[in-house]
Each structure stands twice: as structure tokens, then as C-alpha cells.
Amino acid sequence: MDPFAARPDDAVGGLGEERLITAIRRWLGTASPRAPFGIGDDCAVLPAVAGRQLITVDPVIYGRHFDATIAPRSVGAKLLKRNLSDLAAMGGRPTAAVLALTLDAKVSVWWLEGFYRGLAACARRYRVPVVGGDVAQANGVLAASLTLLGTAAAGRTARVISRRGAAIGDWIYVTGTIGGSVASGHHWRFTPRLEEGAWLARRADVRAMMDVSDGLAKDLHALTPRGAEPALQAAALPRRAGASVAAALSEGEDYELALAVARTADRAGLEKAWRRQFRTRLTCIGRFVTVGQRPADAVDLAAFRGYEHLAGGV
Amino acid sequence: MDPFAARPDDAVGGLGEERLITAIRRWLGTASPRAPFGIGDDCAVLPAVAGRQLITVDPVIYGRHFDATIAPRSVGAKLLKRNLSDLAAMGGRPTAAVLALTLDAKVSVWWLEGFYRGLAACARRYRVPVVGGDVAQANGVLAASLTLLGTAAAGRTARVISRRGAAIGDWIYVTGTIGGSVASGHHWRFTPRLEEGAWLARRADVRAMMDVSDGLAKDLHALTPRGAEPALQAAALPRRAGASVAAALSEGEDYELALAVARTADRAGLEKAWRRQFRTRLTCIGRFVTVGQRPADAVDLAAFRGYEHLAGGV
Numbered sequence: 001m002d003p004f005a006a007r008p009d010d011a012v013g014g015l016g017e018e019r020l021i022t023a024i025r026r027w028l029g030t031a032s033p034r035a036p037f038g039i040g041d042d043c044a045v046l047p048a049v050a051g052r053q054l055i056t057v058d059p060v061i062y063g064r065h066f067d068a069t070i071a072p073r074s075v076g077a078k079l080l081k082r083n084l085s086d087l088a089a090m091g092g093r094p095t096a097a098v099l100a101l102t103l104d105a106k107v108s109v110w111w112l113e114g115f116y117r118g119l120a121a122c123a124r125r126y127r128v129p130v131v132g133g134d135v136a137q138a139n140g141v142l143a144a145s146l147t148l149l150g151t152a153a154a155g156r157t158a159r160v161i162s163r164r165g166a167a168i169g170d171w172i173y174v175t176g177t178i179g180g181s182v183a184s185g186h187h188w189r190f191t192p193r194l195e196e197g198a199w200l201a202r203r204a205d206v207r208a209m210m211d212v213s214d215g216l217a218k219d220l221h222a223l224t225p226r227g228a229e230p231a232l233q234a235a236a237l238p239r240r241a242g243a244s245v246a247a248a249l250s251e252g253e254d255y256e257l258a259l260a261v262a263r264t265a266d267r268a269g270l271e272k273a274w275r276r277q278f279r280t281r282l283t284c285i286g287r288f289v290t291v292g293q294r295p296a297d298a299v300d301l302a303a304f305r306g307y308e309h310l311a312g313g314v
Numbered sequence: 315m316d317p318f319a320a321r322p323d324d325a326v327g328g329l330g331e332e333r334l335i336t337a338i339r340r341w342l343g344t345a346s347p348r349a350p351f352g353i354g355d356d357c358a359v360l361p362a363v364a365g366r367q368l369i370t371v372d373p374v375i376y377g378r379h380f381d382a383t384i385a386p387r388s389v390g391a392k393l394l395k396r397n398l399s400d401l402a403a404m405g406g407r408p409t410a411a412v413l414a415l416t417l418d419a420k421v422s423v424w425w426l427e428g429f430y431r432g433l434a435a436c437a438r439r440y441r442v443p444v445v446g447g448d449v450a451q452a453n454g455v456l457a458a459s460l461t462l463l464g465t466a467a468a469g470r471t472a473r474v475i476s477r478r479g480a481a482i483g484d485w486i487y488v489t490g491t492i493g494g495s496v497a498s499g500h501h502w503r504f505t506p507r508l509e510e511g512a513w514l515a516r517r518a519d520v521r522a523m524m525d526v527s528d529g530l531a532k533d534l535h536a537l538t539p540r541g542a543e544p545a546l547q548a549a550a551l552p553r554r555a556g557a558s559v560a561a562a563l564s565e566g567e568d569y570e571l572a573l574a575v576a577r578t579a580d581r582a583g584l585e586k587a588w589r590r591q592f593r594t595r596l597t598c599i600g601r602f603v604t605v606g607q608r609p610a611d612a613v614d615l616a617a618f619r620g621y622e623h624l625a626g627g628v
Binding site: 012013015016017020035036040041042043044045046047048049050051052053054055056057058059061062063064086087089090092096098099100102105131132133134135136137138139140141143145147149150160162163164210211308309310 | 326327329330331334349350354355356357358359360361362363364365366367368369370371372373375376377378400401403404406410412413414416419445446447448449450451452453454455457459461463464474476477478524525622623624
């Protein structure tokens with residue numbers, strides 16, 4: 001749907017601020033609590049939580065992350081899911097979201113309604129209250145940035161898991177399938193790996209974890225311990241149907257988890273326990289080896305690039 | 315300073331993502347903790363806090379909130395201070411901030427450095443760690459949105475104060491001076507009323523509070539109890555030098571606090587205690603009266619408008 005209104009009567013600019021905010025509250029419905037726990041005061045009040053919290057922020061921008069061919073509901077849902085995927089990568093569960101919207105006065109009310117309804121449906125599904133936000137006007141812009149708060153997933157052995165902690169010899173795993181996410185439309189439909197991430201974070205043998213969004217070839221750098229390099233088996237990569245090895249390594253938008261499993265782990269036990277719990281695949285794709293000791297049959301990741309967030313000159 | 319680079323070599327697009335993020339970390343310096351408590355993982359980890367939290371989000375947008383005449387340091391500082399003012403209005407103190415930046419690849423590295431250094435200096439001054447963020451590219455855009463987390467200010471009698479709670483007969487107060495904030499440049503230099511807000515939130519006689527940013531005539535609606543209207547004395551308005559009554563009521567960008575003090579309060583005692591604590595002014599400007607019972611000498615607020623965030627049609 002074209003985000004820009006063809007007729008002045010359909011544009012948010014004609015609505016004015018007060019009516020727009022009333023409409024946004026209606027579109028969010030039960031996904032947004034009442035003030036002071038939701039929209040309508042200087043800040044939103046969040047209930048007390050025990051333990052450490054997690055926070056992340058990611059945007060969707062017209063012309064960058066979506067265009068006029070995409071349903072606004074999908075855009076709203078993806079905005080939340082991108083952030084949920086970051087939370088999943090640290091073993092967290094969501095507690096609250098706030099949304100900063102920047103839009104041209106010519107944006108269509110219908111587009112915006114779809115966007116908020118898609119966000120709200122997704123927020124209800126994952127039980128994330130949308131507690132606050134801001135709407136600002138800017139010519140030629142349609143962008144939304146969502147900040148997501150969470151906590152370490154519940155449970156006696158809950159822990160927050162970071163990208164650091166892998167060691168040389170550790171095994172590299174990835175959830176689900178990778179590659180071809182954009183071509184197949186998967187990047188609109190994906191399910192953030194919240195349950196999987198929380199389960200993995202409770203296993204002491206899982207040493208480090210991250211989400212794969214810019215392509216494994218690029219993202220794996222952050223998981224790689226000092227003095228090591230990843231040695232991946234191309235044949236082991238769990239590729240989406242039709243995706244080449246290059247696509248699996250460099251396209252990105254996978255929203256899967258990559259993790260390091262301790263060299264000493266009972267891998268068969270881990271994989272068996274996983275299969276009892278999830279239908280999602282969990283695949284060992286290689287391991288971290290000392291720099292320069294990559295076997296000849298392992299993939300040379302330097303030949304692949306991931307998604308570059310800031311590309312191009314003047 | 316013009317945010318857009320005159321020469322390709324000075325543009326962030328030439329820097330690339332990795333070097334840009336390294337530069338941002340350097341510019342933020344001690345204002346940003348190390349991962350996982352700062353930038354560099356899927357989420358940032360926040361230390362545990364006791365009690366209820368507060369969250370708010372506000373942007374600065376090129377062409378809307380600033381232009382090429384403004385020093386980038388001022389833009390970075392104001393982005394944080396706008397949010398601190400919202401937190402002050404609920405009696406909160408800040409705990410962490412995350413920043414979502416959307417920028418054209420042609421934005422100048424020098425501008426961006428100034429922006430981050432201004433933000434960092436302000437973050438250190440108010441002891442707000444900048445724990446995370448995101449940088450996304452979009453043509454023709456330069457916008458930053460900051461999400462601020464806080465808690466109720468410390469102390470045995472700490473409470474979160476909302477916009478609701480005023481009653482008919484309550485007195486209306488405002489901190490500092492209002493009007494002429496844009497013309498005088500005060501809106502770049504203002505000090506968010508964090509200490510004042512926390513102090514006021516501890517007084518049971520202060521029933522409701524908010525920050526004045528869109529102009530008192532507009533903002534006071536949110537503080538006004540059902541069935542009431544504000545009866546303000548024009549002569550009582552603490553106007554900035556050179557500001558008219560109209561300017562004080564409708565220009566906005568004041569970043570002062572407006573509050574309701576209980577009808578039964580010991581106002582002399584409150585004002586005396588305030589003066590012992592603060593050099594900032596605290597002025598009684600009127601009270602809430604039953605709708606239709608506004609005295610003839612009180613200001614008719616319907617004659618004034620505040621800042622409209624979403625104005626203009628197609």
C-alpha cells in the first residue's frame with residue numbers, strides 16, 4: 001500500500017495532533033495500557049521487575065526497509081519482531097515497548113492505521129505492552145523506531161547471554177534455515193526465536209549467542225573469540241529452499257540465532273533435548289579454530305560480505 | 315553548522331558502518347559503558363533497579379527542531395534535555411538512554427562528532443549512561459530519537475507524580491519563567507528541572523505535574539480536572555524579559571514544570587521551603603475553577619493556542 005495519501009482528506013495532516021493520538025490509541029487497543037502505565041503522560045510508568053533488564057532499539061524506514069508494495073500491517077509487525085529477535089539473542093523476554101514515529105503530513109491515515117494495527121496484533125501475540133511513544137512531523141519521511149525492554153527469561157537458571165564467551169574449539173550452531181529470506185518474503189513472516197533463545201540461555205554449555213540479521217559471514221565476527229576464526233562446512237549450512245551458499249552467508253534478514261557451544265559439551269544430549277522441545281532446526285555448521293588453521297574444506301568467509309548499514313558516498 | 319558535507323571525504327557514507335560505530339563510541343567516551351552494559355551486543359544489559367520505572371521518548375529532526383544555524387553540540391544536548399524534562403515532570407531521575415539515529419550518507423562526520431560530543435557531555439552532567447543505539451541510513455533525513463529510562467527519585471517519600479490528580483480549587487504553579495524561549499535561545503540552554511521535580515514529587519500537597527513544552531495554554535488542558543477550567547491571572551505569569559502574555563501562554567519550548575497544589579495546602583510553607591532549596595522561581599499563576607465560573611479578570615485560554623505537532627495538510 002502506498003503510504004502517501006492520494007487525496008488531502010486521507011492524509012494524517014488533516015487529522016491534526018489530538019485526533020491522531022486518539023486514533024493511535026484506538027488502533028493499539030488492548031496492546032497499550034492506560035496512562036500512567038501507557039500513552040498520555042510525560043513518561044509511562046513501568047511495573048517493578050526483578051533482576052537485570054535488557055534494552056534494544058531498531059527502526060523501520062520507508063525507502064530502506066519497506067516500500068509501497070508492502071502491507072502496512074507487515075511493517076508494524078516487523079518493527080516489533082526485529083527487536084524481539086535481538087532480545088531472543090540474549091535469552092530475554094519482552095516487558096515493554098515505546099515507539100517514536102516520524103512522518104510526513106501527507107502519509108495516509110489508512111496506511112498508518114494498518115501499521116499500528118499490525119504492531120498491536122504482534123504486541124498482543126508476544127505480550128509486549130506498547131507503553132508510550134512520540135509522533136513528530138518531517139517532510140518526506142516515514143520512519144518508526146521502537147525501543148524494546150526485557151528481562152532475562154524466567155527460571156532458576158536464567159541468565160543473560162552475550163556475544164562474548166566463545167573459545168577456540170567451540171562448536172558453531174544456527175537455528176532454523178538461512179538465506180533467501182528477502183526473496184521468499186520470510187523476512188516479513190519470521191517468528192522471533194524467543195522460546196529458543198530463552199531455552200539456550202539456560203544451558204551452561206551455550207557460551208555466546210547473537211541474532212543473524214546482516215548475514216552469517218558478517219555477523220559471525222562478533223561471536224568469534226580473539227585469535228580464532230570460524231571454520232564452517234558449506235554442506236552443513238541449513239539453507240532455505242533455493243538459497244545458494246552465498247545467499248545463506250551474506251544476504252541477511254534471517255532473524256535466526258547463531259551460538260557457540262562449548263567444545264566439551266555433550267552435543268548429542270543437547271541436540272536431543274532440543275528436539276524434544278522444538279520443531280525449529282538446530283544445526284552444527286562448524287567450529288572456531290585458531291587463526292590460520294582453518295581446514296582446506298572449510299568456507300573462506302572473507303569471500304562473502306554481509307549487509308552494510310551505511311553504504312555509499314556522496 | 316551545515317549538517318551536510320560539502321566534500322565527499324567529509325561525509326559519514328565514506329566512513330562505512332564499522333568505522334562509524336567505532337567513532338561513535340569514541341565520541342561518547344565515558345558516557346557509554348562497555349558491552350554488554352553498553353553498545354556492542356544485541357541488547358544492552360541494565361543493572362537491576364528497585365521499584366517502578368519511567369520511560370519516555372522524544373526526537374530531534376533536521377528541518378523541524380534544528381537547522382544549519384545551530385551548533386551540533388547543542389542539538390545533541392537538547393535531545394537528552396527534552397527527555398530529562400519529561401522525566402522531571404514525573405519526579406524521576408534518569409538511569410539509561412538509547413539513541414536511534416537516522417541519517418543521510420551525506421551527513422558530515424564533523425557535524426555528527428559535534429552532535430555525539432554534545433550528547434555525551436550532557437549525559438555525563440546528568441549521569442545518564444548512553445547504553446545503546448542504532449544507526450540507519452535514509453535519504454534526505456537527519457533525525458535522532460532518544461528513549462530515556464528512569465526511576466522515581468530516591469527517598470523515603472519518593473513517588474511518581476502524574477498529570478492527573480488535580481481537583482477544583484487547586485492552585486496552579488509554574489517553575490522558572492515562560493515565553494520567549496525560542497527568540498532568546500533559552501530552548502537550547504535550559505536546565506531540565508530534575509531536582510525541582512523530584513522535590514515537588516515528594517510533597518503530598520503537589521497533586522499533579524507536567525512539563526510545559528507546547529505552551530501553557532495548550533499543555534494545561536492535561537492537568538485540568540474534569541468539570542474544571544484554569545483561571546489564570548495574566549499579571550502573575552512569570553514572563554521572560556520581553557515576552558508578551560501571548561508568548562508566555564502559547565509559544566512553548568519552555569521546559570518548565572506546571573503543577574497543581576492542593577486547595578488546602580499551606581502554600582506559604584511550601585513556597586518558603588522551596589526558596590530555601592532553589593533559586594529557580596516558583597509562581598502561583600491561578601487556580602482550577604468549575605467550568606463557567608472563571609472570574610472576569612482571568613485569562614481566556616481559548617484565545618491562545620500552543621504548538622501543534624502535526625499541522626498542515628497536503
